[in-house]
Amino acid sequence: MNFYDFQIARLNGEPLDLGQFKGKKVLVVNVASECGFTPQYVELQALHEDYADKAAIIGVPSNDFGGQEPGTAEDIQSFCSVNYGVTFPITEKVHAKGSGIHPLYKWLTGETKTDVEWNFQKFLIDENGNVVRSVSPTIAPYDRQITDWLDGKN
Secondary structure, three states: OOHHHOEEEEOOOOEEEHHHHOOOEEEEEEEOOOOOOOOHHHHHHHHHHHOOOOEEEEEEEOOOOOOOOOOOHHHHHHHHHHHHOOOOOEEOOOOOOOOOOOHHHHHHHHHHOOOOOOOOOEEEEOOOOOEEEEEOOOOOOOOHHHHHHHOOOO
């Protein structure tokens, strides 16, 4: 299996075809509106704009960590666009851990042998749909370990 084999819906319920990202690097980030790391949306949006030709950002809301994403799909969409001008895809709210874990997150954590630590953990997916690694929520989106990877330096 690889990244392109999974299904996930957008916030509006329409399917997000992960196959559309073939040939691009992808950052999958579990996001939350009420987290101390929420300002990372600024850098995620900047990455989305600066690397649009070779990478994609996908935000995946989860309420699993401190109940910090309690809103409805409409609340989340409004929050992201009004407060951070987010234009990258945001999916339906899912479980990133526990018995109800979404199949995508089950695969991501299985491939990296890591559990999701907290909101804004980043999973790096290569151009062929394989997980490269997981990056801690404390690492900012524009940290060199992410930008060097996007630039093909590591």
